Amino acid sequence: MTKSQAEQIKPITDNNANVLYQHGTLALLVPGLLEGTTTIGELLKHGDTGIGTGEGLDGELIILDGEAYKVGQSGVAERVPDDFTMPFANVHHAAFQYQCERSDIGLKALNNRIVEANGRANTFFSVIVRGTFSFIKTRAVIKQQAPYPTLVEVADRQAMFLRHDVRGTLLGYFSPVMFHGAAVAGFHEHFLSDDRTFGGHVLYAVLDHGKIHSQVFDTLMQHLPVDDPGYRNHDFSKDPIAEAITTAEGDTH
Amino acid sequence: MTKSQAEQIKPITDNNANVLYQHGTLALLVPGLLEGTTTIGELLKHGDTGIGTGEGLDGELIILDGEAYKVGQSGVAERVPDDFTMPFANVHHAAFQYQCERSDIGLKALNNRIVEANGRANTFFSVIVRGTFSFIKTRAVIKQQAPYPTLVEVADRQAMFLRHDVRGTLLGYFSPVMFHGAAVAGFHEHFLSDDRTFGGHVLYAVLDHGKIHSQVFDTLMQHLPVDDPGYRNHDFSKDPIAEAITTAEGDTH
Numbered sequence: 001m002t003k004s005q006a007e008q009i010k011p012i013t014d015n016n017a018n019v020l021y022q023h024g025t026l027a028l029l030v031p032g033l034l035e036g037t038t039t040i041g042e043l044l045k046h047g048d049t050g051i052g053t054g055e056g057l058d059g060e061l062i063i064l065d066g067e068a069y070k071v072g073q074s075g076v077a078e079r080v081p082d083d084f085t086m087p088f089a090n091v092h093h094a095a096f097q098y099q100c101e102r103s104d105i106g107l108k109a110l111n112n113r114i115v116e117a118n119g120r121a122n123t124f125f126s127v128i129v130r131g132t133f134s135f136i137k138t139r140a141v142i143k144q145q146a147p148y149p150t151l152v153e154v155a156d157r158q159a160m161f162l163r164h165d166v167r168g169t170l171l172g173y174f175s176p177v178m179f180h181g182a183a184v185a186g187f188h189e190h191f192l193s194d195d196r197t198f199g200g201h202v203l204y205a206v207l208d209h210g211k212i213h214s215q216v217f218d219t220l221m222q223h224l225p226v227d228d229p230g231y232r233n234h235d236f237s238k239d240p241i242a243e244a245i246t247t248a249e250g251d252t253h
Numbered sequence: 254m255t256k257s258q259a260e261q262i263k264p265i266t267d268n269n270a271n272v273l274y275q276h277g278t279l280a281l282l283v284p285g286l287l288e289g290t291t292t293i294g295e296l297l298k299h300g301d302t303g304i305g306t307g308e309g310l311d312g313e314l315i316i317l318d319g320e321a322y323k324v325g326q327s328g329v330a331e332r333v334p335d336d337f338t339m340p341f342a343n344v345h346h347a348a349f350q351y352q353c354e355r356s357d358i359g360l361k362a363l364n365n366r367i368v369e370a371n372g373r374a375n376t377f378f379s380v381i382v383r384g385t386f387s388f389i390k391t392r393a394v395i396k397q398q399a400p401y402p403t404l405v406e407v408a409d410r411q412a413m414f415l416r417h418d419v420r421g422t423l424l425g426y427f428s429p430v431m432f433h434g435a436a437v438a439g440f441h442e443h444f445l446s447d448d449r450t451f452g453g454h455v456l457y458a459v460l461d462h463g464k465i466h467s468q469v470f471d472t473l474m475q476h477l478p479v480d481d482p483g484y485r486n487h488d489f490s491k492d493p494i495a496e497a498i499t500t501a502e503g504d505t506h
Contacts, residue, residue, distance in 0.1 A: 025431060027431040119485055119486065120479075120485070121485075121488075122477070122479075122484055122485060122487065122489065123477060123479045123485070124477075176477075176489070177489050177490050178278060178280045178434050178435060178489050178494065179434075179435065181431050181432075181434075182431060182432065182435070216479060217479075218476060218477055218479045218480075219474060219475060219476045219477070220473075220474075220475040220477075221472060221473075221474050221475075222472065222473040222474075222475060223471060223472045224375070224376060224377075224429075224471055224472070224473075226373075226375075226376045226469060226470075226471045227471075231375055232372055232373070232374075232375060232376070233372065234375065235374075236375065236429070236430050236431050237430050241431060
Protein backbone atom coordinates (compact mmCIF):
# COMPACT_ATOMS: atom_id res chain seq x y z
CA MET A 1 0.00 0.00 0.00
CA THR A 2 1.33 3.44 -0.89
CA LYS A 3 1.34 6.26 1.59
CA SER A 4 -1.45 8.05 -0.28
CA GLN A 5 -3.65 4.96 0.01
CA ALA A 6 -3.06 4.82 3.75
CA GLU A 7 -4.05 8.46 4.07
CA GLN A 8 -7.33 7.74 2.30
CA ILE A 9 -8.50 5.59 5.23
CA LYS A 10 -11.10 7.79 6.87
CA PRO A 11 -11.12 8.68 10.56
CA ILE A 12 -14.23 8.11 12.67
CA THR A 13 -16.38 11.10 11.89
CA ASP A 14 -19.98 10.10 12.34
CA ASN A 15 -22.32 8.13 14.53
CA ASN A 16 -22.70 5.34 11.99
CA ALA A 17 -19.09 4.20 12.15
CA ASN A 18 -19.93 1.84 15.01
CA VAL A 19 -22.79 0.11 13.14
CA LEU A 20 -22.48 -3.02 10.99
CA TYR A 21 -25.46 -3.41 8.67
CA GLN A 22 -26.40 -6.94 7.64
CA HIS A 23 -29.12 -7.87 5.15
CA GLY A 24 -30.37 -11.43 5.44
CA THR A 25 -28.59 -14.08 7.45
CA LEU A 26 -26.29 -16.96 6.59
CA ALA A 27 -29.03 -19.24 8.00
CA LEU A 28 -31.18 -18.26 4.99
CA LEU A 29 -28.63 -19.73 2.59
CA VAL A 30 -28.58 -23.12 4.37
CA PRO A 31 -31.95 -24.34 2.96
CA GLY A 32 -31.39 -22.50 -0.34
CA LEU A 33 -33.31 -19.24 0.20
CA LEU A 34 -31.20 -17.58 -2.48
CA GLU A 35 -33.64 -15.01 -3.92
CA GLY A 36 -32.22 -11.52 -4.14
CA THR A 37 -34.04 -9.45 -1.51
CA THR A 38 -31.99 -6.27 -1.49
CA THR A 39 -29.96 -4.34 -4.08
CA ILE A 40 -26.50 -2.83 -4.21
CA GLY A 41 -28.18 0.58 -4.41
CA GLU A 42 -30.09 -0.03 -1.18
CA LEU A 43 -27.01 -1.47 0.51
CA LEU A 44 -24.88 1.56 -0.34
CA LYS A 45 -27.25 3.71 1.77
CA HIS A 46 -25.86 1.85 4.78
CA GLY A 47 -22.17 2.01 3.99
CA ASP A 48 -19.38 2.19 1.42
CA THR A 49 -17.53 -1.01 2.36
CA GLY A 50 -18.77 -4.59 2.50
CA ILE A 51 -19.11 -8.14 1.24
CA GLY A 52 -22.01 -10.32 0.07
CA THR A 53 -23.30 -12.75 -2.53
CA GLY A 54 -25.70 -12.32 -5.47
CA GLU A 55 -29.04 -14.00 -6.13
CA GLY A 56 -28.54 -17.74 -6.61
CA LEU A 57 -25.08 -17.31 -5.03
CA ASP A 58 -24.14 -15.33 -8.14
CA GLY A 59 -20.60 -14.35 -7.30
CA GLU A 60 -18.60 -13.28 -4.30
CA LEU A 61 -19.13 -9.57 -3.78
CA ILE A 62 -16.84 -6.94 -2.36
CA ILE A 63 -17.62 -3.25 -1.94
CA LEU A 64 -14.69 -0.86 -1.54
CA ASP A 65 -15.00 2.94 -1.51
CA GLY A 66 -18.64 2.67 -2.58
CA GLU A 67 -17.84 0.54 -5.66
CA ALA A 68 -19.22 -3.00 -5.84
CA TYR A 69 -17.37 -5.83 -7.60
CA LYS A 70 -18.42 -9.41 -8.23
CA VAL A 71 -16.18 -12.42 -8.80
CA GLY A 72 -17.97 -15.29 -10.52
CA GLN A 73 -16.93 -18.72 -11.71
CA SER A 74 -14.26 -17.31 -14.04
CA GLY A 75 -12.41 -15.70 -11.13
CA VAL A 76 -12.51 -12.37 -12.97
CA ALA A 77 -13.79 -9.33 -11.06
CA GLU A 78 -16.45 -7.14 -12.67
CA ARG A 79 -18.39 -4.04 -11.53
CA VAL A 80 -22.00 -4.68 -10.63
CA PRO A 81 -24.83 -2.17 -11.16
CA ASP A 82 -27.00 -0.66 -8.42
CA ASP A 83 -29.95 -2.92 -9.28
CA PHE A 84 -27.95 -6.14 -8.72
CA THR A 85 -29.84 -8.19 -6.12
CA MET A 86 -28.54 -10.21 -3.16
CA PRO A 87 -29.89 -12.56 -0.47
CA PHE A 88 -27.08 -11.73 1.98
CA ALA A 89 -24.63 -8.88 2.52
CA ASN A 90 -22.68 -6.94 5.15
CA VAL A 91 -21.86 -3.28 4.75
CA HIS A 92 -20.58 -0.43 6.92
CA HIS A 93 -19.25 3.11 6.76
CA ALA A 94 -15.47 2.78 6.61
CA ALA A 95 -13.66 4.41 9.51
CA PHE A 96 -10.80 1.99 10.01
CA GLN A 97 -8.09 2.49 12.62
CA TYR A 98 -4.48 1.56 11.86
CA GLN A 99 -3.56 -1.61 13.71
CA CYS A 100 -0.17 -2.90 12.53
CA GLU A 101 2.10 -3.83 9.65
CA ARG A 102 2.95 -7.46 8.97
CA SER A 103 5.21 -9.51 6.68
CA ASP A 104 5.28 -13.20 5.77
CA ILE A 105 2.27 -14.32 7.73
CA GLY A 106 -0.47 -16.80 6.91
CA LEU A 107 -4.09 -15.71 7.06
CA LYS A 108 -5.02 -17.92 10.00
CA ALA A 109 -2.11 -16.70 12.12
CA LEU A 110 -2.90 -13.13 11.13
CA ASN A 111 -6.56 -13.51 12.08
CA ASN A 112 -5.69 -15.09 15.43
CA ARG A 113 -3.32 -12.23 16.26
CA ILE A 114 -5.92 -9.61 15.35
CA VAL A 115 -8.42 -11.14 17.79
CA GLU A 116 -5.76 -11.52 20.51
CA ALA A 117 -4.41 -8.00 20.01
CA ASN A 118 -7.70 -6.27 20.66
CA GLY A 119 -9.46 -8.84 22.85
CA ARG A 120 -12.61 -8.59 20.74
CA ALA A 121 -13.83 -12.19 20.38
CA ASN A 122 -17.34 -11.15 21.51
CA THR A 123 -17.62 -8.11 19.28
CA PHE A 124 -18.39 -7.58 15.60
CA PHE A 125 -15.50 -5.91 13.81
CA SER A 126 -14.11 -5.46 10.33
CA VAL A 127 -10.54 -6.02 9.20
CA ILE A 128 -8.95 -4.68 6.03
CA VAL A 129 -5.53 -5.82 4.85
CA ARG A 130 -3.93 -3.89 2.01
CA GLY A 131 -0.66 -5.17 0.61
CA THR A 132 1.05 -7.80 -1.46
CA PHE A 133 0.03 -11.41 -1.02
CA SER A 134 2.66 -13.98 -1.93
CA PHE A 135 -0.12 -16.58 -2.23
CA ILE A 136 -3.87 -16.41 -2.23
CA LYS A 137 -6.54 -19.07 -2.75
CA THR A 138 -10.10 -17.93 -3.37
CA ARG A 139 -13.34 -19.53 -4.46
CA ALA A 140 -16.53 -18.46 -6.17
CA VAL A 141 -19.76 -20.42 -6.19
CA ILE A 142 -21.23 -21.22 -9.61
CA LYS A 143 -24.51 -19.31 -10.00
CA GLN A 144 -27.50 -21.52 -9.18
CA GLN A 145 -30.97 -21.46 -10.73
CA ALA A 146 -34.30 -21.85 -8.92
CA PRO A 147 -35.41 -24.18 -7.46
CA TYR A 148 -32.27 -23.54 -5.46
CA PRO A 149 -30.12 -26.24 -3.84
CA THR A 150 -29.07 -26.19 -0.18
CA LEU A 151 -25.80 -24.60 0.92
CA VAL A 152 -24.19 -27.99 1.51
CA GLU A 153 -25.21 -29.20 -1.99
CA VAL A 154 -23.62 -26.08 -3.47
CA ALA A 155 -20.29 -26.89 -1.82
CA ASP A 156 -19.45 -29.09 -4.84
CA ARG A 157 -20.40 -26.39 -7.32
CA GLN A 158 -17.63 -23.90 -6.89
CA ALA A 159 -14.52 -22.82 -8.70
CA MET A 160 -11.20 -22.26 -6.93
CA PHE A 161 -8.43 -19.89 -7.94
CA LEU A 162 -4.78 -19.57 -6.93
CA ARG A 163 -2.59 -16.51 -7.43
CA HIS A 164 0.96 -15.60 -6.50
CA ASP A 165 2.39 -12.17 -5.80
CA VAL A 166 -0.80 -10.21 -6.16
CA ARG A 167 -1.41 -6.75 -4.72
CA GLY A 168 -4.84 -6.10 -3.37
CA THR A 169 -7.30 -5.70 -0.52
CA LEU A 170 -8.62 -8.37 1.79
CA LEU A 171 -11.81 -7.25 3.54
CA GLY A 172 -13.30 -9.30 6.33
CA TYR A 173 -15.88 -9.30 9.10
CA PHE A 174 -15.53 -11.03 12.44
CA SER A 175 -18.72 -12.20 14.18
CA PRO A 176 -18.98 -13.45 17.80
CA VAL A 177 -19.78 -17.11 18.37
CA MET A 178 -23.22 -16.32 19.83
CA PHE A 179 -24.28 -14.98 16.41
CA HIS A 180 -23.31 -18.12 14.49
CA GLY A 181 -26.35 -18.68 12.29
CA ALA A 182 -27.14 -15.03 11.69
CA ALA A 183 -23.52 -14.77 10.53
CA VAL A 184 -20.60 -17.17 10.41
CA ALA A 185 -18.79 -17.17 13.76
CA GLY A 186 -15.24 -15.95 13.26
CA PHE A 187 -13.91 -14.35 10.08
CA HIS A 188 -15.60 -14.09 6.67
CA GLU A 189 -13.19 -12.54 4.16
CA HIS A 190 -13.31 -11.51 0.49
CA PHE A 191 -10.52 -10.23 -1.77
CA LEU A 192 -10.08 -7.80 -4.66
CA SER A 193 -6.82 -7.21 -6.51
CA ASP A 194 -5.58 -3.65 -6.93
CA ASP A 195 -5.96 -3.95 -10.71
CA ARG A 196 -9.65 -4.90 -10.15
CA THR A 197 -9.34 -8.08 -12.21
CA PHE A 198 -9.26 -10.87 -9.60
CA GLY A 199 -10.90 -11.73 -6.29
CA GLY A 200 -13.31 -14.03 -4.46
CA HIS A 201 -14.11 -15.60 -1.11
CA VAL A 202 -10.76 -16.10 0.62
CA LEU A 203 -9.91 -19.68 1.57
CA TYR A 204 -6.24 -19.18 2.32
CA ALA A 205 -3.65 -16.46 1.92
CA VAL A 206 -0.08 -15.57 2.83
CA LEU A 207 0.60 -11.88 3.24
CA ASP A 208 4.04 -10.94 1.89
CA HIS A 209 3.79 -7.49 3.42
CA GLY A 210 0.96 -5.12 4.16
CA LYS A 211 -0.90 -2.95 6.61
CA ILE A 212 -3.81 -4.02 8.75
CA HIS A 213 -6.61 -1.70 9.80
CA SER A 214 -9.64 -2.65 11.87
CA GLN A 215 -12.97 -1.13 12.87
CA VAL A 216 -15.00 -2.23 15.88
CA PHE A 217 -18.81 -2.09 15.90
CA ASP A 218 -20.98 -1.89 19.00
CA THR A 219 -24.17 -2.45 17.01
CA LEU A 220 -25.32 -5.03 14.48
CA MET A 221 -28.20 -3.66 12.43
CA GLN A 222 -29.77 -6.92 11.26
CA HIS A 223 -32.24 -6.39 8.40
CA LEU A 224 -34.49 -9.32 7.45
CA PRO A 225 -36.43 -9.91 4.20
CA VAL A 226 -39.71 -9.97 6.13
CA ASP A 227 -41.93 -9.66 3.05
CA ASP A 228 -40.23 -12.39 1.00
CA PRO A 229 -42.66 -15.37 0.83
CA GLY A 230 -39.84 -17.93 0.73
CA TYR A 231 -38.37 -16.49 3.93
CA ARG A 232 -41.68 -16.03 5.72
CA ASN A 233 -42.89 -19.57 5.03
CA HIS A 234 -39.70 -21.49 5.72
CA ASP A 235 -39.35 -23.66 8.84
CA PHE A 236 -35.79 -23.01 10.01
CA SER A 237 -36.15 -25.25 13.06
CA LYS A 238 -35.40 -28.32 10.89
CA ASP A 239 -32.26 -26.95 9.23
CA PRO A 240 -28.75 -27.96 10.33
CA ILE A 241 -27.87 -24.25 10.42
CA ALA A 242 -24.73 -24.22 12.57
CA GLU A 243 -23.14 -27.28 10.96
CA ALA A 244 -23.90 -26.23 7.38
CA ILE A 245 -22.51 -22.73 7.85
CA THR A 246 -19.36 -24.05 9.45
CA THR A 247 -18.88 -26.51 6.58
CA ALA A 248 -19.60 -24.04 3.80
CA GLU A 249 -18.29 -20.73 5.15
CA GLY A 250 -15.90 -21.46 7.99
CA ASP A 251 -12.49 -19.82 7.82
CA THR A 252 -10.42 -22.99 8.01
CA HIS A 253 -10.11 -24.75 4.64
CA MET B 254 -59.38 -1.14 27.30
CA THR B 255 -61.45 2.01 26.91
CA LYS B 256 -62.01 3.59 23.53
CA SER B 257 -59.72 6.49 24.39
CA GLN B 258 -56.89 4.08 25.21
CA ALA B 259 -57.32 2.40 21.84
CA GLU B 260 -57.14 5.75 20.09
CA GLN B 261 -53.87 6.51 21.86
CA ILE B 262 -52.15 3.68 19.93
CA LYS B 263 -50.02 5.59 17.46
CA PRO B 264 -50.00 4.96 13.70
CA ILE B 265 -46.74 4.27 11.86
CA THR B 266 -45.30 7.71 11.32
CA ASP B 267 -41.54 7.39 11.13
CA ASN B 268 -38.75 5.23 9.83
CA ASN B 269 -37.94 3.86 13.27
CA ALA B 270 -41.23 2.01 13.70
CA ASN B 271 -39.78 -1.05 11.95
CA VAL B 272 -36.71 -1.25 14.21
CA LEU B 273 -36.44 -3.29 17.42
CA TYR B 274 -33.55 -2.10 19.59
CA GLN B 275 -31.91 -4.66 21.85
CA HIS B 276 -29.18 -3.94 24.39
CA GLY B 277 -27.18 -6.99 25.46
CA THR B 278 -28.24 -10.53 24.69
CA LEU B 279 -29.90 -13.27 26.70
CA ALA B 280 -26.69 -15.26 26.18
CA LEU B 281 -24.93 -12.76 28.48
CA LEU B 282 -27.21 -13.71 31.35
CA VAL B 283 -26.43 -17.44 31.04
CA PRO B 284 -22.94 -17.26 32.65
CA GLY B 285 -24.04 -14.46 35.01
CA LEU B 286 -22.86 -11.33 33.18
CA LEU B 287 -25.41 -9.26 35.08
CA GLU B 288 -23.64 -5.88 35.32
CA GLY B 289 -25.80 -2.97 34.22
CA THR B 290 -24.34 -1.74 30.92
CA THR B 291 -27.04 0.66 29.76
CA THR B 292 -29.54 2.96 31.47
CA ILE B 293 -33.25 3.62 31.17
CA GLY B 294 -32.37 7.11 29.96
CA GLU B 295 -30.22 5.74 27.15
CA LEU B 296 -32.83 3.13 26.28
CA LEU B 297 -35.60 5.72 25.97
CA LYS B 298 -33.66 7.34 23.10
CA HIS B 299 -34.47 4.20 21.10
CA GLY B 300 -38.15 3.86 21.94
CA ASP B 301 -41.02 4.41 24.33
CA THR B 302 -42.10 0.78 24.79
CA GLY B 303 -40.09 -2.21 26.00
CA ILE B 304 -39.06 -4.84 28.52
CA GLY B 305 -35.83 -5.73 30.32
CA THR B 306 -34.15 -6.62 33.59
CA GLY B 307 -32.06 -4.58 36.03
CA GLU B 308 -28.45 -5.10 37.16
CA GLY B 309 -28.16 -8.37 39.06
CA LEU B 310 -31.56 -9.36 37.59
CA ASP B 311 -33.05 -6.58 39.71
CA GLY B 312 -36.67 -6.78 38.72
CA GLU B 313 -38.72 -7.42 35.63
CA LEU B 314 -38.98 -4.18 33.69
CA ILE B 315 -41.70 -2.87 31.46
CA ILE B 316 -41.72 0.45 29.61
CA LEU B 317 -45.08 1.80 28.43
CA ASP B 318 -45.59 5.26 26.92
CA GLY B 319 -42.04 6.23 27.88
CA GLU B 320 -42.49 5.33 31.57
CA ALA B 321 -40.39 2.52 33.05
CA TYR B 322 -41.68 0.25 35.84
CA LYS B 323 -39.90 -2.49 37.75
CA VAL B 324 -41.47 -5.44 39.53
CA GLY B 325 -39.19 -6.97 42.16
CA GLN B 326 -39.52 -9.81 44.62
CA SER B 327 -42.55 -8.22 46.32
CA GLY B 328 -44.57 -8.31 43.09
CA VAL B 329 -45.27 -4.60 43.50
CA ALA B 330 -44.57 -2.32 40.53
CA GLU B 331 -42.53 0.85 41.03
CA ARG B 332 -41.26 3.59 38.71
CA VAL B 333 -37.54 3.46 37.98
CA PRO B 334 -35.36 6.52 37.38
CA ASP B 335 -33.44 7.29 34.18
CA ASP B 336 -30.11 6.24 35.72
CA PHE B 337 -31.33 2.72 36.54
CA THR B 338 -28.90 0.28 34.85
CA MET B 339 -29.62 -2.97 32.97
CA PRO B 340 -27.67 -5.82 31.35
CA PHE B 341 -30.48 -6.63 28.89
CA ALA B 342 -33.46 -4.80 27.39
CA ASN B 343 -35.66 -4.52 24.31
CA VAL B 344 -37.27 -1.25 23.29
CA HIS B 345 -39.04 0.19 20.25
CA HIS B 346 -41.10 3.15 19.08
CA ALA B 347 -44.73 2.07 19.51
CA ALA B 348 -46.71 2.06 16.26
CA PHE B 349 -48.95 -0.94 16.86
CA GLN B 350 -51.58 -2.09 14.37
CA TYR B 351 -54.93 -3.40 15.57
CA GLN B 352 -55.07 -7.16 15.13
CA CYS B 353 -58.14 -8.59 16.85
CA GLU B 354 -60.29 -8.81 19.96
CA ARG B 355 -60.38 -11.99 22.02
CA SER B 356 -62.25 -13.44 25.02
CA ASP B 357 -61.58 -16.40 27.30
CA ILE B 358 -58.30 -17.52 25.80
CA GLY B 359 -55.14 -18.84 27.42
CA LEU B 360 -51.84 -17.13 26.71
CA LYS B 361 -50.32 -20.05 24.82
CA ALA B 362 -53.31 -20.40 22.49
CA LEU B 363 -53.36 -16.64 22.00
CA ASN B 364 -49.66 -16.56 21.13
CA ASN B 365 -50.01 -19.45 18.70
CA ARG B 366 -52.91 -17.72 16.93
CA ILE B 367 -50.96 -14.47 16.64
CA VAL B 368 -48.09 -16.24 14.88
CA GLU B 369 -50.48 -18.20 12.63
CA ALA B 370 -52.58 -15.16 11.78
CA ASN B 371 -49.73 -13.15 10.38
CA GLY B 372 -47.34 -15.92 9.29
CA ARG B 373 -44.44 -14.22 11.02
CA ALA B 374 -42.47 -17.01 12.69
CA ASN B 375 -39.23 -15.76 11.09
CA THR B 376 -39.71 -12.10 11.96
CA PHE B 377 -39.22 -10.04 15.12
CA PHE B 378 -42.49 -8.49 16.24
CA SER B 379 -44.11 -7.01 19.33
CA VAL B 380 -47.54 -7.86 20.73
CA ILE B 381 -49.51 -5.78 23.17
CA VAL B 382 -52.65 -7.09 24.85
CA ARG B 383 -54.77 -4.60 26.79
CA GLY B 384 -57.74 -5.90 28.69
CA THR B 385 -58.95 -7.84 31.70
CA PHE B 386 -57.15 -11.02 32.64
CA SER B 387 -59.21 -13.56 34.58
CA PHE B 388 -55.97 -15.18 35.76
CA ILE B 389 -52.32 -14.21 35.53
CA LYS B 390 -49.18 -15.82 36.93
CA THR B 391 -45.97 -13.79 36.92
CA ARG B 392 -42.53 -14.11 38.42
CA ALA B 393 -39.72 -11.81 39.44
CA VAL B 394 -36.14 -12.85 40.07
CA ILE B 395 -34.69 -11.92 43.47
CA LYS B 396 -31.92 -9.35 42.97
CA GLN B 397 -28.49 -10.99 42.94
CA GLN B 398 -25.19 -9.58 44.20
CA ALA B 399 -21.77 -9.91 42.54
CA PRO B 400 -20.11 -12.34 42.05
CA TYR B 401 -23.21 -13.22 40.11
CA PRO B 402 -24.64 -16.73 39.75
CA THR B 403 -25.51 -18.34 36.41
CA LEU B 404 -28.98 -18.05 34.91
CA VAL B 405 -29.79 -21.65 35.74
CA GLU B 406 -28.72 -21.17 39.38
CA VAL B 407 -31.01 -18.15 39.61
CA ALA B 408 -34.01 -20.23 38.53
CA ASP B 409 -34.50 -21.23 42.19
CA ARG B 410 -34.28 -17.64 43.40
CA GLN B 411 -37.52 -16.16 42.15
CA ALA B 412 -40.85 -15.16 43.54
CA MET B 413 -44.14 -16.07 41.84
CA PHE B 414 -47.40 -14.15 41.94
CA LEU B 415 -50.99 -15.04 41.06
CA ARG B 416 -53.80 -12.56 40.42
CA HIS B 417 -57.41 -12.87 39.35
CA ASP B 418 -59.52 -10.37 37.42
CA VAL B 419 -56.82 -7.79 36.87
CA ARG B 420 -56.91 -5.10 34.20
CA GLY B 421 -53.66 -4.31 32.55
CA THR B 422 -51.21 -4.51 29.67
CA LEU B 423 -49.24 -7.52 28.54
CA LEU B 424 -46.29 -6.49 26.35
CA GLY B 425 -44.25 -9.10 24.52
CA TYR B 426 -41.62 -9.62 21.87
CA PHE B 427 -41.43 -12.54 19.48
CA SER B 428 -37.99 -13.57 18.20
CA PRO B 429 -37.28 -16.03 15.34
CA VAL B 430 -35.69 -19.36 16.19
CA MET B 431 -32.43 -18.49 14.40
CA PHE B 432 -31.84 -15.72 16.98
CA HIS B 433 -32.20 -18.01 20.02
CA GLY B 434 -29.22 -16.99 22.12
CA ALA B 435 -29.28 -13.32 21.23
CA ALA B 436 -32.91 -13.41 22.35
CA VAL B 437 -35.26 -16.16 23.53
CA ALA B 438 -36.85 -17.85 20.52
CA GLY B 439 -40.62 -17.33 20.64
CA PHE B 440 -42.41 -14.95 23.02
CA HIS B 441 -40.96 -13.04 25.96
CA GLU B 442 -43.77 -11.20 27.78
CA HIS B 443 -44.04 -8.83 30.75
CA PHE B 444 -47.15 -7.41 32.45
CA LEU B 445 -48.22 -4.21 34.18
CA SER B 446 -51.63 -3.68 35.79
CA ASP B 447 -53.61 -0.57 34.84
CA ASP B 448 -53.34 0.70 38.42
CA ARG B 449 -49.53 0.41 38.14
CA THR B 450 -49.25 -1.71 41.27
CA PHE B 451 -48.59 -5.23 39.95
CA GLY B 452 -46.67 -6.94 37.16
CA GLY B 453 -43.73 -9.18 36.28
CA HIS B 454 -42.45 -11.70 33.76
CA VAL B 455 -45.53 -13.54 32.50
CA LEU B 456 -45.54 -17.30 33.06
CA TYR B 457 -49.21 -17.94 32.33
CA ALA B 458 -52.35 -15.91 31.75
CA VAL B 459 -55.97 -16.23 30.71
CA LEU B 460 -57.41 -13.23 28.93
CA ASP B 461 -61.04 -12.61 29.94
CA HIS B 462 -61.46 -10.05 27.18
CA GLY B 463 -59.17 -7.59 25.48
CA LYS B 464 -57.71 -6.20 22.29
CA ILE B 465 -54.53 -7.36 20.62
CA HIS B 466 -52.26 -5.07 18.63
CA SER B 467 -49.00 -6.08 16.98
CA GLN B 468 -46.04 -4.38 15.34
CA VAL B 469 -43.68 -6.09 12.91
CA PHE B 470 -39.99 -5.16 12.70
CA ASP B 471 -37.79 -5.71 9.66
CA THR B 472 -34.64 -4.75 11.57
CA LEU B 473 -33.06 -5.84 14.85
CA MET B 474 -30.65 -3.19 16.10
CA GLN B 475 -28.45 -5.31 18.36
CA HIS B 476 -26.31 -3.20 20.69
CA LEU B 477 -23.51 -4.98 22.60
CA PRO B 478 -21.63 -3.82 25.74
CA VAL B 479 -18.33 -3.92 23.83
CA ASP B 480 -16.38 -1.98 26.45
CA ASP B 481 -17.54 -4.00 29.47
CA PRO B 482 -14.54 -6.08 30.69
CA GLY B 483 -16.76 -8.94 31.87
CA TYR B 484 -18.34 -9.20 28.44
CA ARG B 485 -15.12 -8.77 26.49
CA ASN B 486 -13.22 -11.41 28.42
CA HIS B 487 -15.87 -14.09 28.68
CA ASP B 488 -15.59 -17.32 26.65
CA PHE B 489 -19.17 -17.96 25.47
CA SER B 490 -18.19 -21.07 23.52
CA LYS B 491 -18.35 -23.12 26.75
CA ASP B 492 -21.80 -21.94 27.89
CA PRO B 493 -24.95 -24.04 27.42
CA ILE B 494 -26.62 -20.96 25.94
CA ALA B 495 -29.58 -22.43 24.08
CA GLU B 496 -30.55 -24.90 26.81
CA ALA B 497 -30.20 -22.41 29.67
CA ILE B 498 -32.30 -19.75 27.95
CA THR B 499 -35.02 -22.24 27.11
CA THR B 500 -35.08 -23.44 30.73
CA ALA B 501 -35.04 -19.99 32.30
CA GLU B 502 -36.97 -17.83 29.84
CA GLY B 503 -39.02 -20.12 27.61
CA ASP B 504 -42.71 -19.32 27.30
CA THR B 505 -44.05 -22.67 28.45
CA HIS B 506 -44.06 -23.01 32.24
